[in-house]
Amino acid sequence: MRAAAATLRHELIGLSGVVERNVYLVKRYIWWDVAFMLWTIANTLTIVFIARGVNVSAAEENALATKFLVGGVIWAFLGIIFEIVTETVAWERWEGTIEYTFMAPVSRPVHLFGMGVFAVLYGIVRAAILFAAVVAFIGISVPDANYTAALALLAIASISFIGIGMMTAVLPLISPEKGTQLGFIAQGLMLVVSGVYYDVSVLPGWMQWISKISPATYALRGNRAQILHGAGLEWRDVWPLLVIGLVSVPLGLFVFRTGERYAKRHGKLKRSG
Amino acid sequence: MTLSRIPAGSPPAVDVRDLRKEFVRRERRRRRRVAALEGVTFTIARGECVAILGQNGSGKSTLVRLLSTLLLHDGGSARVFGHDAFRESRAVQRLVNRVSVEASFFKKMSALENLGYAARFYGMTPSQTRGKLPEILRRVGFPADRAREPMEHLSRGMQQKVALARALLTSPVLLLLDEPTTGLDPRSKQEVQEFIREMRAEHDSTILLCTHDMAEAEILADRVGILDRGELLCLEPVADLKRRFGADTLEAAFMAATGRSFEDEQDERDRKELA
Numbered sequence: 186m187r188a189a190a191a192t193l194r195h196e197l198i199g200l201s202g203v204v205e206r207n208v209y210l211v212k213r214y215i216w217w218d219v220a221f222m223l224w225t226i227a228n229t230l231t232i233v234f235i236a237r238g239v240n241v242s243a244a245e246e247n248a249l250a251t252k253f254l255v256g257g258v259i260w261a262f263l264g265i266i267f268e269i270v271t272e273t274v275a276w277e278r279w280e281g282t283i284e285y286t287f288m289a290p291v292s293r294p295v296h297l298f299g300m301g302v303f304a305v306l307y308g309i310v311r312a313a314i315l316f317a318a319v320v321a322f323i324g325i326s327v328p329d330a331n332y333t334a335a336l337a338l339l340a341i342a343s344i345s346f347i348g349i350g351m352m353t354a355v356l357p358l359i360s361p362e363k364g365t366q367l368g369f370i371a372q373g374l375m376l377v378v379s380g381v382y383y384d385v386s387v388l389p390g391w392m393q394w395i396s397k398i399s400p401a402t403y404a405l406r407g408n409r410a411q412i413l414h415g416a417g418l419e420w421r422d423v424w425p426l427l428v429i430g431l432v433s434v435p436l437g438l439f440v441f442r443t444g445e446r447y448a449k450r451h452g453k454l455k456r457s458g
Numbered sequence: 459m460t461l462s463r464i465p466a467g468s469p470p471a472v473d474v475r476d477l478r479k480e481f482v483r484r485e486r487r488r489r490r491r492v493a494a495l496e497g498v499t500f501t502i503a504r505g506e507c508v509a510i511l512g513q514n515g516s517g518k519s520t521l522v523r524l525l526s527t528l529l530l531h532d533g534g535s536a537r538v539f540g541h542d543a544f545r546e547s548r549a550v551q552r553l554v555n556r557v558s559v560e561a562s563f564f565k566k567m568s569a570l571e572n573l574g575y576a577a578r579f580y581g582m583t584p585s586q587t588r589g590k591l592p593e594i595l596r597r598v599g600f601p602a603d604r605a606r607e608p609m610e611h612l613s614r615g616m617q618q619k620v621a622l623a624r625a626l627l628t629s630p631v632l633l634l635l636d637e638p639t640t641g642l643d644p645r646s647k648q649e650v651q652e653f654i655r656e657m658r659a660e661h662d663s664t665i666l667l668c669t670h671d672m673a674e675a676e677i678l679a680d681r682v683g684i685l686d687r688g689e690l691l692c693l694e695p696v697a698d699l700k701r702r703f704g705a706d707t708l709e710a711a712f713m714a715a716t717g718r719s720f721e722d723e724q725d726e727r728d729r730k731e732l733a
Contacts, residue, residue: 288528
């Protein structure tokens with residue numbers, strides 16, 4: 186019992202180390218982050234401004250702008266989680282630290298969850314800034330928004346995204362040259378099928394089927410209802426996210442572990458690939 | 459070639475038997491299997507310092523990476539303090555640290571930040587490392603006023619001192635040194651060598667030193683091995699090695715054992731670059 190507690194303590198300290206390191210990196214690369222934030226705000230504004238050009242009543246225009254805004258913010262949040270977890274290996278390889286991290290006595294799930302925990306915290310800060318900046322710039326009114334329920338749903342959706350991110354994080358491990366790009370392709374495909382700026386009902390039938398296994402579909406549907414209409418945490422959005430999370434996290438760990446063994450067998454676990 | 463100096467009743471620090479590793483190389487759409495290590499067998503006793511000499515591509519780094527749990531083997535076995543390096547990798551990782559030719563740090567982070575990050579992986583909390591990190595940096599001769607500067611602003615010698623501090627921080631019982639002084643100025647080189655002596659004397663560390671530097675191997679190691687094209691040709695004290703090959707110097711013994719000198723390899727590389 187005491188040994189198990191000591192192991193757990195060791196792992197939690199390791200997890201905090203991953204989060205701490207990423208905070209240091211954000212501080213050191215702060216101007217990159219500022220530039221990326223401004224780019225995201227500009228990108229979201231270009232989408233939300235589309236609502237201003239549609240010839241409808243003021244209330245409908247506000248609802249459409251909010252729908253676009255929720256799509257942009259949720260995608261920025263979930264996209265950053267996906268991106269940070271996916272780049273776990275690519276980042277280390279680029280910095281040249283991959284060998285030291287992978288020979289350190291910390292379990293891979295803890296390493297990957299550390300990246301996930303940081304990604305969620307970082308994503309929340311970015312999403313809050315993005316939401317506030319666009320609302321202030323365009324003047325959207327969201328008096329009924331249920332922010333608590335929206336945050337709770339995002340937290341549940343984050344688990345699935347961490348799991349899927351773990352699966353794509355293995356790509357740079359297997360293919361140092363093309364792995365990161367393949368991760369971006371996976372992220373882009375999820376963007377298309379999840380109804381970020383439109384209802385999934387407008388998609389062709391086969392894409393609608395794929396949208397059912399994307400956690401972003403349920404996060405977007407739920408968050409739109411919560412921000413626009415003040416809805417609570419709806420079970421119809423929660424249960425698919427829980428199921429996807431329960432499947433994707435163990436599957437992600439399995440895929441990553443298999444990829445790591447492949448990299449160790451073929452000598453790819455090094456800075457130059 | 460096997461040479462053991464094992465205290466009765468306890469496993470050796472390193473026990474490598476018939477260790478084999480191959481890599482697949484692609485050459486014009488063809489895949490070719492290249493042997494990096496071919497049936498290497500040796501043991502290292504606790505507290506011993508063993509140096510492995512070999513040219514580029516001889517398999518030195520592959521050996522270090524196998525013992526660091528960064529590679530999986532294709533045959534044979536490797537045990538570190540009785541733990542299987544491939545099946546009990548977590549147990550091995552707790553016992554081993556490594557200093558390689560590249561310092562390998564997050565470039566924008568400072569020495570203190572990089573060391574703090576490394577310490578967490580070994581279970582040390584911020585309160586435990588707050589006082590310890592400046593003390594360790596002082597011991598390896600790193601100037602305190604530069605501890606908060608990004609690593610990219612530091613010279614290679616300075617970065618290597620931080621790498622030594624990282625190794626010292628985790629108190630490894632087995633320290634793997636992969637050409638730790640390559641490219642360093644004479645003073646930094648001497649400081650690294652002094653550190654290796656300190657690790658043995660004060661921390662009772664076992665050391666596997668892979669190097670190009672014959673003089674370094676001779677002054678630091680209890681036994682010297684010659685690794686050539688993946689084969690360990692011999693592993694014995696320097697005096698025995700010289701006697702066996704009828705050589706006055708370690709370099710002459712190396713040439714006699716392999717049929718080549720390090721200079722031959724350098725000349726070969728130069729020719730290829732010119733071509």
